[in-house]
Amino acid sequence: MNTTSNNIANANTFGFKESRAEFGDVYSASIFSNAKTTTGSGVQTSIVAQQFHEGSSIYTNNPLDLRIIGNGYFAVANDKLATQSNVLTRNGAFHLDKNNNMVNSEGQYLLGYNVDTETGQVSSFEPKSLQVPDQFGQPRASENINIGLNLPAGDAAKDPALFNAEDPDTYNKAMSATIFDSLGQPYKLTTYYVKDNVTPNKWAVYYSATDAAGEKSLSLTTGEFINATGHVGHSVEFNSDGSVSNLNGGQPLTTIALGANGAGLEMNGADGTQALTINFNEPTQYASPFEMHKFNENGATTGYLAKVDIDPKGTIMATYSNGENIALGRVAMVRVSNQQGLSQAGNTQWKVTQQSGAAVWGEAMQGAFGQVKSGTIEQSNIDMTQELVDLITAQRNFQANSRALEVNNEMQQTILQIR
Known part of the structure; x- marks a missing residue:
C-alpha cells in the first residue's frame, strides 16, 4: 500500500517512474520437520522495482523544456566545475539562471558538449555545463x-x-x-x-x-x-x-x-x-x-539574444538581434545497461551504481539513444486507474488476512478451553 500511495502522490511529478512491490513467500524448515506437511510462514517484500517505460507528454511554450523520446537520460551536476559528479534524470524542465546557465528547479547544471559553430558537430565529448549568452560577439567590420x-x-x-x-x-x-x-x-x-x-x-x-x-x-x-x-x-x-x-x-x-x-x-x-x-x-x-x-x-554588430531553439539532436541554436545564428552546444545523453540497478537519489534523479553498469555517454539520435523534443516535458508514467485498482485490491487483501488471523485466534482459544 505504501508503494501504491507513493505512486499516486507523484502522479504529477515530471519524469517520475512508478514503483512496483514484488513479493516472495517465506518458507522455513528444519531437519526435524516433515517437508511434505510443512506450510509456508507468510510473505515478505522481495524488492520495490521501478518501471522505466516512458510517460506521456505535456506541451509548454518554453523551448528549454525538454523530453527524451526513447532511451537515455539527461545528466545534471551540482557544480559546473565538477561535472564528473553528476546524476541522471528524465525531468527536462530547465530554465536559465542569472548567469544564463541552463539549470533545473534545484539549480543543478544541465551537461552537454561543445560544438563547432561552423559545422554544428560535436567538437569534444567532455561533458560541460551549457550556457546561453545573452550577448554575442564583438562588432566586425564588413569586408x-x-x-x-x-x-x-x-x-x-x-x-x-x-x-x-x-x-x-x-x-x-x-x-x-x-x-x-x-x-x-x-x-x-x-x-x-x-x-x-x-x-x-x-x-x-x-x-x-x-x-x-x-x-x-x-x-x-x-x-x-x-x-x-x-x-x-x-x-x-x-x-x-x-x-x-x-x-x-x-x-x-x-x-x-x-x-x-x-x-x-x-x-x-x-x-x-x-x-x-x-x-x-x-x-x-x-x-x-x-x-x-x-x-x-561578413560584418556584424553586437547581437542580443532574441530566440533559443533546440533541435531533435539536442543542438542549442541561439538567434541574436544582429542576425547571427549560433550553435552553442549539444545536450549530452547518458544510458546504462541495467536501469534496475540505478540508485534513486530523490527529485526524480538516479545515481549510477555497480549494478547498473557504467554510464555510456553519447548524443541524441545516435546508436541506442532517443531524440530530444523541445517545448515538451515527460510526465510521470503512472496509470492512475490501475493504481486505484491496486490500492483497493491491497485493502481487500489486508482485510482478508486480518480476518484469517482472527479466525485462527478464535480456533486456538476454543482448543485451549476444551476440558
Whole structure:
C-alpha cells in the first residue's frame, strides 16, 4: 500500500517512474520437520522495482523544456566545475539562471558538449555545463560583399555616363543591404545597375553608401565607367547564352575607403580606412525579371539574444538581434545497461551504481539513444486507474488476512478451553 500511495502522490511529478512491490513467500524448515506437511510462514517484500517505460507528454511554450523520446537520460551536476559528479534524470524542465546557465528547479547544471559553430558537430565529448549568452560577439567590420543575381536581358539601354542615384530614370535596377564598420555602426550599401547603350550584353554597376547625413558615392579604385560627377563604377559583360564573360576587365572589385579620405561617411571614430571587396557569384543575363538571389556581407554588430531553439539532436541554436545564428552546444545523453540497478537519489534523479553498469555517454539520435523534443516535458508514467485498482485490491487483501488471523485466534482459544 505504501508503494501504491507513493505512486499516486507523484502522479504529477515530471519524469517520475512508478514503483512496483514484488513479493516472495517465506518458507522455513528444519531437519526435524516433515517437508511434505510443512506450510509456508507468510510473505515478505522481495524488492520495490521501478518501471522505466516512458510517460506521456505535456506541451509548454518554453523551448528549454525538454523530453527524451526513447532511451537515455539527461545528466545534471551540482557544480559546473565538477561535472564528473553528476546524476541522471528524465525531468527536462530547465530554465536559465542569472548567469544564463541552463539549470533545473534545484539549480543543478544541465551537461552537454561543445560544438563547432561552423559545422554544428560535436567538437569534444567532455561533458560541460551549457550556457546561453545573452550577448554575442564583438562588432566586425564588413569586408566582403557577395552578390548573386540575374539581370533582365530585355531592359532598355541607358547611358552609364548619365547615372545619377537621385534620378531613377538614369538606371535600370537597384538593391540595398546593410554593412557595418569596426564599431558595429550600420550603413546602407546600395548597388545600381545600368544597361549599357553602346555595347550589347554589357552593364555598368555603381555603388553608394548612406550614413546619418545621407547617401554618398562609393567609387571603385579602378573601373571602366565614370559618370559626370566622377563616380567610378565597373562593368559586367555576358555571353550570348547569358553567362558572365567579364567582370571589370579582370581588375579587382575594391572600393575606396569609407571614411573621410574616401567616400566621406561620418564614422564616429570607427576605422576610416575600411574598404569593401565585391564578389559576384555567377551573375546571369536571362530573359527573365531582375532577381537578387544573394546579397550578403561578413560584418556584424553586437547581437542580443532574441530566440533559443533546440533541435531533435539536442543542438542549442541561439538567434541574436544582429542576425547571427549560433550553435552553442549539444545536450549530452547518458544510458546504462541495467536501469534496475540505478540508485534513486530523490527529485526524480538516479545515481549510477555497480549494478547498473557504467554510464555510456553519447548524443541524441545516435546508436541506442532517443531524440530530444523541445517545448515538451515527460510526465510521470503512472496509470492512475490501475493504481486505484491496486490500492483497493491491497485493502481487500489486508482485510482478508486480518480476518484469517482472527479466525485462527478464535480456533486456538476454543482448543485451549476444551476440558
